Amino acid sequence: MNLVEQAFSDSLNDGASGRSSSTSKGQENVRRPIHDDQELCNYILSTVKAPDGALMIRESTIPGSGSGLFTTRDVAAGELIFTSVPLVLCSEVGEQMEACDFCFQQRRRVIHPVEDRLLHPGEVMPDVYKCKGCNLYQYCSESCWQRAWDTGHLYECGLLADASHDLDTRMLYRILILLRKKVLLPEQVRALARLAHEQDKYEQISNDWQKVKDIAAEAKERMKSELDGADVLRLYCLIRCNALPVDQTSRNAPLGTAIDLGAAMLNHNCEPNIVIIFNSTRVEVRAVNNLKAGKELLHCYRDIAYDCTFRNPRIAARYQFKCQCDRCIRESDRHYEGVSPDIEDPIMPILATQGDLFAIVEKAKLRALSLSNPFDVTPFLAEIDELSEEGYAGRRWPDDLEPLPTALKSLAALCERQGDIINTIKIRVKALAFAKCRNNLPYSEDLVDFVVSLRSFTMYPHRKVLLDGPLPKFKEFQDFCVGHMCALHALMARFYGEQGRVTRIVREIMHEEMDKYHGPRPPTRAFRRKFKASHETILKWAGVDAKSWIVELS
Ligand SMILES: C[S@@+](CC[C@H](N)C(=O)[O-])C[C@H]1O[C@@H](n2cnc3c(N)ncnc32)[C@H](O)[C@@H]1O
Numbered sequence: 001m002n003l004v005e006q007a008f009s010d011s012l013n014d015g016a017s018g019r020s021s022s023t024s025k026g027q028e029n030v031r032r033p034i035h036d037d038q039e040l041c042n043y044i045l046s047t048v049k050a051p052d053g054a055l056m057i058r059e060s061t062i063p064g065s066g067s068g069l070f071t072t073r074d075v076a077a078g079e080l081i082f083t084s085v086p087l088v089l090c091s092e093v094g095e096q097m098e099a100c101d102f103c104f105q106q107r108r109r110v111i112h113p114v115e116d117r118l119l120h121p122g123e124v125m126p127d128v129y130k131c132k133g134c135n136l137y138q139y140c141s142e143s144c145w146q147r148a149w150d151t152g153h154l155y156e157c158g159l160l161a162d163a164s165h166d167l168d169t170r171m172l173y174r175i176l177i178l179l180r181k182k183v184l185l186p187e188q189v190r191a192l193a194r195l196a197h198e199q200d201k202y203e204q205i206s207n208d209w210q211k212v213k214d215i216a217a218e219a220k221e222r223m224k225s226e227l228d229g230a231d232v233l234r235l236y237c238l239i240r241c242n243a244l245p246v247d248q249t250s251r252n253a254p255l256g257t258a259i260d261l262g263a264a265m266l267n268h269n270c271e272p273n274i275v276i277i278f279n280s281t282r283v284e285v286r287a288v289n290n291l292k293a294g295k296e297l298l299h300c301y302r303d304i305a306y307d308c309t310f311r312n313p314r315i316a317a318r319y320q321f322k323c324q325c326d327r328c329i330r331e332s333d334r335h336y337e338g339v340s341p342d343i344e345d346p347i348m349p350i351l352a353t354q355g356d357l358f359a360i361v362e363k364a365k366l367r368a369l370s371l372s373n374p375f376d377v378t379p380f381l382a383e384i385d386e387l388s389e390e391g392y393a394g395r396r397w398p399d400d401l402e403p404l405p406t407a408l409k410s411l412a413a414l415c416e417r418q419g420d421i422i423n424t425i426k427i428r429v430k431a432l433a434f435a436k437c438r439n440n441l442p443y444s445e446d447l448v449d450f451v452v453s454l455r456s457f458t459m460y461p462h463r464k465v466l467l468d469g470p471l472p473k474f475k476e477f478q479d480f481c482v483g484h485m486c487a488l489h490a491l492m493a494r495f496y497g498e499q500g501r502v503t504r505i506v507r508e509i510m511h512e513e514m515d516k517y518h519g520p521r522p523p524t525r526a527f528r529r530k531f532k533a534s535h536e537t538i539l540k541w542a543g544v545d546a547k548s549w550i551v552e553l554s
Pocket of ligand 1 (some may be wrong): 034060061062065066067139195196198241242264265266267268269318321322323324353363366
């Protein structure tokens with residue numbers, strides 16, 4: 001074992017009062033809390049950039065959840081709390097993946113990955129560059145590949161033949177090789193080794209414990225690690241508990257995963273008070289609410305837009321805890337209210353409908369992508385309606401309950417691909433009106449897509465369909481578009497900061513839109529009145545109740 005591996009192993013075993021029961025029988029494995037080790041806390045806090053003394057690691061306010069990260073100053077909504085550069089990053093790979101394993105620029109959204117602008121209609125990104133050695137990792141360009149090679153890929157490339165596509169497994173390979181080649185520093189790996197791992201819970205509860213052990217054993221072999229097999233297994237559990245999705249949109253399609261010491265101190269709540277944005281490879285943590293000094297910073301680990309029936313099993317499987325926050329309790333209670341007495345447990349039929357809704361979208365995708373068939377969205381919308389009628393354990397599926405809004409958004413995206421702009425807008429209006437929470441990243445991303453499609457519609461006032469269809473008038477679409485642009489800009493400033501790249505892009509298109517607009521200026525009362533009336537007309541046209549989507553323009 002080299003010095004770095006030794007430091008890692010010593011710290012893994014020093015952080016616990018004993019080894020895992022699987023490695024040293026009879027000894028209980030109790031992890032020493034991070035907040036009890038001031039030196040470690042100081043080191044972790046030194047890895048993040050925050051105003052002096054603005055953060056603190058203490059015992060979490062969530063019972064039984066160990067340590068947590070707290071702000072020691074008042075923070076306003078939208079303010080940057082800290083930034084950091086992760087210790088290790090690892091990108092998704094595979095046919096559909098476009099993530100660059102060096103710079104992690106977001107290529108899968110309507111915003112250009114590096115230039116400060118939206119993509120032009122039909123604009124496609126250049127092809128990704130695949131490493132010729134491993135034929136696995138992908139890069140934006142040869143120069144990104146070269147930089148990735150120089151900073152570590154050269155050590156792992158030759159060991160990755162037929163390697164797993166699973167992200168956690170590749171993160172494990174990568175960390176093992178960085179330890180072996182002493183790319184990480186001893187103080188970094190000492191802190192890494194002290195992160196939560198929940199190995200005992202995995203071992204007792206997880207159905208795939210044998211698989212977990214096999215993956216760790218294969219990783220040790222493949223990466224020629226000299227760490228003890230038990231330490232490699234612990235490292236794998238630790239990755240699963242702490243890896244942060246590299247996701248600039250929170251739409252469940254991360255570009256990869258990252259281990260960041262500061263972010264690894266954040267505990268989970270389904271109604272988070274912070275948001276994490278990846279700006280290329282940099283982690284940016286912002287407040288979503290005004291936070292008083294002394295408040296614990298809480299992040300939603302995953303699936304924020306989804307309901308607890310979908311979100312909780314995924315969180316439990318990965319992080320080994322059952323979330324008991326107020327939102328989970330509210331959502332769970334709702335499923336039991338008003339259920340017919342002959343239904344023993346409403347959860348099973350609800351899960352079945354969730355699956356069926358996803359299946360309709362898959363069918364629509366196949367249909368839309370098949371060359372032989374012109375795509376008509378109507379039968380799929382009808383199927384969704386039919387399923388919704390009784391799908392909520394014999395009652396009507398609630399409009400705001402996922403995956404209904406997501407299914408509609410997916411159908412709208414298919415319509416957009418086919419150039420069916422009217423249905424794109426109509427279905428998107430419906431999906432956004434059904435959104436349950438309008439204070440999170442996935443919603444802001446949906447709003448970006450929405451205003452972009454609206455803009456492409458309002459750009460052409462003489463479009464035939466606007467002149468003779470039974471549609472709201474062009475002016476009403478314009479009021480609607482300008483109002484939503486303003487709402488989007490305010491939301492972006494909160495998530496990305498006033499000077500964030502995405503906020504600047506949105507601001508620019510908002511100004512372009514306003515330059516063409518001849519009505520009263522937002523946010524005057526006259527504009528707000530006009531916007532409200534046009535909003536109601538368009539929602540009615542899309543078949544939704546105006547009260548279901550009220551936009552406050554400030
Ligand atoms: C990324 S770490 C967060 C820091 C961790 N609390 C620590 O002491 O190192 C994730 C782990 O924290 C714990 N945790 C986070 N949020 C929790 C919650 N809401 N309820 C219970 N445990 C939680 C779980 O053990 C989870 O695997």
